[in-house]
Amino acid sequence: MSRSNKTERLKKAPYKINSLFFARFFTILKLSSSFLSLVLSLIILFVSIGQQILVYYVGLLASKFTKTLVDQDFSAFQGVLWQALGLMSAVSLVNAIVQYASSILYIHWRETMCQHLHKHYFKGFNFLHVNSSLSSHNFIDNVDQRITADLDKMLSTFSSIFPLLLLSPFTIAYYAYKCYLTTGIYGPLVIFAVFCGGTIINKFLMGPVVSRTVAQELAEGNFRYFHMRVRSCCQSIAFYRGQTYESETANQRLDELLTVQARLFFSQFVVKSFTSFYDYMGAIQSYLVIAIPIFRGDFDHKSPGDRSELVGAYAFQSLYLIYSFSQLIDLSNKISEIAGVTHRVGELLESLYILTSSSELQIRNSTGRKQHGVDDSYEATEDLLSSYDSNDSNEGQSDIKNNNEKYQSVEPVLKVQGLTFGLPDGAKLSSMIETNENDDVFLIKYLDLTVRSGDRLLISGPNGVGKSSLFRVLNQMWHQHAGRITYASNKTFLFLPQTPYFCQGSLMDQLFYPTRVEFSEDNLRKANEVLKTLNLEYIVERCGSLSEFQSWDWSSVFSQGEAQRLSFARVFLNPPSVLFMDEATSAVSSDEQTRIFRLLSLQSRIECLVSIAHSNSLLEFHNCCLRINADKTWQFERVSA
Numbered sequence: 001m002s003r004s005n006k007t008e009r010l011k012k013a014p015y016k017i018n019s020l021f022f023a024r025f026f027t028i029l030k031l032s033s034s035f036l037s038l039v040l041s042l043i044i045l046f047v048s049i050g051q052q053i054l055v056y057y058v059g060l061l062a063s064k065f066t067k068t069l070v071d072q073d074f075s076a077f078q079g080v081l082w083q084a085l086g087l088m089s090a091v092s093l094v095n096a097i098v099q100y101a102s103s104i105l106y107i108h109w110r111e112t113m114c115q116h117l118h119k120h121y122f123k124g125f126n127f128l129h130v131n132s133s134l135s136s137h138n139f140i141d142n143v144d145q146r147i148t149a150d151l152d153k154m155l156s157t158f159s160s161i162f163p164l165l166l167l168s169p170f171t172i173a174y175y176a177y178k179c180y181l182t183t184g185i186y187g188p189l190v191i192f193a194v195f196c197g198g199t200i201i202n203k204f205l206m207g208p209v210v211s212r213t214v215a216q217e218l219a220e221g222n223f224r225y226f227h228m229r230v231r232s233c234c235q236s237i238a239f240y241r242g243q244t245y246e247s248e249t250a251n252q253r254l255d256e257l258l259t260v261q262a263r264l265f266f267s268q269f270v271v272k273s274f275t276s277f278y279d280y281m282g283a284i285q286s287y288l289v290i291a292i293p294i295f296r297g298d299f300d301h302k303s304p305g306d307r308s309e310l311v312g313a314y315a316f317q318s319l320y321l322i323y324s325f326s327q328l329i330d331l332s333n334k335i336s337e338i339a340g341v342t343h344r345v346g347e348l349l350e351s352l353y354i355l356t357s358s359s360e361l362q363i364r365n366s367t368g369r370k371q372h373g374v375d376d377s378y379e380a381t382e383d384l385l386s387s388y389d390s391n392d393s394n395e396g397q398s399d400i401k402n403n404n405e406k407y408q409s410v411e412p413v414l415k416v417q418g419l420t421f422g423l424p425d426g427a428k429l430s431s432m433i434e435t436n437e438n439d440d441v442f443l444i445k446y447l448d449l450t451v452r453s454g455d456r457l458l459i460s461g462p463n464g465v466g467k468s469s470l471f472r473v474l475n476q477m478w479h480q481h482a483g484r485i486t487y488a489s490n491k492t493f494l495f496l497p498q499t500p501y502f503c504q505g506s507l508m509d510q511l512f513y514p515t516r517v518e519f520s521e522d523n524l525r526k527a528n529e530v531l532k533t534l535n536l537e538y539i540v541e542r543c544g545s546l547s548e549f550q551s552w553d554w555s556s557v558f559s560q561g562e563a564q565r566l567s568f569a570r571v572f573l574n575p576p577s578v579l580f581m582d583e584a585t586s587a588v589s590s591d592e593q594t595r596i597f598r599l600l601s602l603q604s605r606i607e608c609l610v611s612i613a614h615s616n617s618l619l620e621f622h623n624c625c626l627r628i629n630a631d632k633t634w635q636f637e638r639v640s641a
Helices: 003-011 019-032 035-071 074-121 126-131 143-183 186-232 234-240 243-295 304-330 332-366 405-409 426-435 467-474 507-512 521-533 560-573 590-601
Strands: 412-422 442-452 456-460 482-487 493-496 578-582 608-613 624-628 634-638
Touching: 019 074, 019 143, 019 332, 035 074, 035 143, 035 304, 074 126, 074 143, 074 332, 126 143, 126 332, 143 186, 143 243, 143 304, 143 332, 186 234, 186 243, 186 304, 186 332, 234 243, 243 304, 243 332, 412 467, 412 608, 442 467, 442 482, 442 608, 442 634, 456 467, 467 578, 467 608, 493 560, 507 521, 507 560, 521 560, 560 590
Parallel strands: 456 608, 456 624, 493 578, 578 608
Antiparallel strands: 412 442, 412 482, 624 634
């Protein structure tokens, strides 16, 4: 089964308490568990058993108080009172221990599972594919909510009921045995039969709760995402004076959320009505069970005081057995909530697994050498820069020719042969390239290109022809559908997007991103020198200092031009061998743009530049040009330096 078909099948699976839910739930629980979770579970189990023993003796206090009052024995009453105070103090302490151990277990589960999700989420470009709406078969809605709120809700809710689930088999078995000794097999059978009937009915009632919980989490995520976008784009909205439009949209998202919540609350109301009815039915069941030994005459030979004590004890045993079953029925809404968010977390986990396995399969089918995305530093590895091949094509649109023998003798830094790609819908495009149907779905076909040391390549063309998409393919963010891309194995490379990204942290963190550096005197000196070179030394005062951590949104601190110039500070602090720039100076003034390209030409470690521009305005800074046309043709030519 193809990756896209498998993903779609998983997404279309019904959101119910079914085999898929249990598979996803136990997979997540297994991934969250370790030796520490086993130790904590055993502690919870043994402490809970001690808790139930104490609860049992607390339950017998009522009958003992009744006996002392009937017998008018004040001395015995005082003894029972002191016993009650001791037992209740012990029960309170044990309850607190169980709750605390469950909370620690939840923290451990969440830490382990979040780290596992992070490992696969940030593996290669998985984080890009699941968040990209262009990749329809990989796209997952509200990934951030699934990793944070949904996983938290699942594990916190489960940890709150975990002691009960862990202990229920023991308490049910014990009190069923005690009830059997009192009433015979009839008592436990009646209670168990009523429980089975209630469980079957409850299973049908819980179905809508699960699916509507998933819908509610989706609507909640969309509502939160809308407000996050308003926060991120508040200046642009203000310039457009679009607050009325955004207000109407916000109310629409709110209405969608509240409509889903109203439906969910109605489904929960139905379930709650049944569970409440079942709880009250427990009192009737207990009378039915207790009536058996009473009407059978088992207590006729007892004194009134002893008879009251025995009836109270037997009533407590049968009531506690019924209560144990009722507790499980009462978990319906919580289990439904767990099922809803489990499906959402499970979908994300499965999609990440599919993406990871698909990437590894493609790498094995290409050159047999393992490839990675961009490393955590600017230093690319040899494996990263190795060539990769997919459906080599012998067809070409043209050959790049150069009569300069000296130039031809230089080892290529980048070589592209027969490259064909389109938007990342792999299954559709792969079938089309085999049948040669519908060429319109491809952005570029059969591109041949060789870039050598000393080249300053300008890629130009109108909007929408695939210039930025070509960078995505070259950076392995998208897979090509035919052709070959080969990098020199001893070079490093860096891609600069048009809109720079700023991480959380200090100004130093922004300058050295994505590497983490110490705030040493040498690094501080280098940072100050680079800022001065780019005429940006004034931003240090704006940010407080180079090393001061700031919690603000960095994208709102700088103008677009300042942000683009700061991205070049990263280049000068860690110069790559090959620098790719996707309109990286589009917001910079012409004077500053000229200054930046002159500074780049002085960097001996930067051997090649590859720039994207809509027009030939940057041609003076380049010595070769690749023109991509709207009709999917392309031309490569060399220009005078």
